[in-house]
Amino acid sequence: MPKWNDIQGQSFLESDARARAVGLVDEGTFTELAGPFDRFYSPHLETLGEAVEFDDGIVTGVGKIGKTPVFVISQEGRFIGGSVGEVGGAKMVNTIRLATEFHDKLVAEHADLSDEEKPVVVISFETGGVRLHESNAGLLAHAEVMDQLQKARHKVPVITLIGSKVGCFGGMGFVAAATDAIVMSEYGRLGLTGPEVIEQEMGKEEFDSSDRALVFRTTGGRHKYIMGDCNVLVRGKVSDFREALSKLVVLPVSEFEKMRRIGSPELVEKQLKLVALAAEMQPKDARDVWAKAGNADAATLDSKPFDEFVATVKRLEV
């Protein structure tokens, strides 16, 4: 395990789940819950004769940023693509539940509790969703996570970070969309249906999944930022994500409602305006939508230097 200071300078993209979990919170504050020494691994992988990991590919725990208790969930893409099964799913679900319970306890005990003393949840996604080796249990765990997200509403802000290799797809794609705030690097990808499946459905002429630039234009951080699906776009180091996170955790929970994209009747109406635009435009490429948003330089927007992109890009308004 690298030192905390060294983790800060590491590429988020290259960092494993534990380094991200430890590095996102203040030095020396992270306590892992259901960690590898507890040896909770997937009994279903064992039944299939597959290799197991003693953390089941997900690091869960609690740390602090300043005065804020931060409940951390960090997925490991190097273990079966960060997929979610019975054990890993339970760890994720219960981390959010513990944060909500802790919030209620602190609020009951401290009449003068400040916003920055209230807990938050941060999820560093790296997953394609359900683990097929134990698909039914993985599916049911997704439903539990969505339930816990709604139970945390108006109490505990849940912040998504996406900047790891696998991206965030499948059922976890809508779990991320259902959180309060989304921070991405331009290397992060967010979606529901992975590129290979779209190619399979629509044909290679419509969508070539081996075209990396196309894949990033459709689901990457820059595109999601233009669409308003990502709230904050950051550079690629662990310290960049940590800095964005530090600014968010001190905000009152009401501020997070303004960052949401779904979760109220008003937001559904707003999304339906986007869907109407999709129906009207029938875009062949995300660049069509970037141009619609007012970017005259849509053709070169994805290759602009990061700072220039963030400073000049026009985001879609409906």
Add this chain to the structure above:
Amino acid sequence: MENVETMMGRGRDAIDMIVDTDSFQEGTVGAKTFDDPEFGPGAVVGTAKLDGQDVTLIVSDAMGFNEKFPVVYAGIIGMEEGYKMAQAVYASLAADADKPKEEKRPLVLIVDTPGNGPGKVEEIFGMNKATGAYQLALAEARLAGHPIVAMVIGRAISGAFLCHGLQASNILSLDSSFGTMIHVMPLTSISRIIKKDLETLEELSKGNPVFAAGPQFFYALGGVEEQIGKVEGMRPAIIEHIKQIRAAVAAGEDAKLGPWGRGALGAERNGRVVRPKVIDLMNQEFAAVAEKYAPSR
């Protein structure tokens, strides 16, 4: 009643089999009306009487085809469908906003869907938001006291079942004799992707329900509360489950309902036995350090 072999593709027929005769008003939920027939045709929403009380119905329509989004057919939930379903839930919440928790109107979800819209336009605009929006609305309604019963009549596949079904208070399914399909992927596809031969998987699935396809395996995992063996059994079972859910809400036992309640059911039925151990240990471990994370005063 007719001798029914399968209900797949028959969402609209299922409405008539379940609700009070001729009581279904399509396109009206509380004060909200859905007037555009071309909007989200893969999802039927409306209000009916069930045993004399108002219920909201949200139904997959496998016969609907969305001209604007051609990936939406055969019961697929597209972007319009997901948001339309969410609107029906929010309209139910608004209609009963002044009623006490025990008196909120039930929602009945009739489930027969093979997937969420898998297209390029869907990814550009964010299909993940549409399916997520509907799930959050359902969870909010359930937590507000609305009894939600999902009735699986045909296909309840993967993300589409998460979207339309798995946030319900209770889930019922026609049993496998109706060809009801509940799974993430057929075992043949799983076999190919995880590189395990089909015979091995079939043998293992007899004793382990986590990767096998079918309502009986979801029942064993606590993912389905009850299996129904006759189509005429759907109506009385839904009425009975609404009663039970109301009783649980009135007794403050909301934790028995929805995905969290089904987690406990999964352990009771010996389908998901490690989950509760993980949760218990995490609770203990956090309790031991919680003081460190509380504000110092």
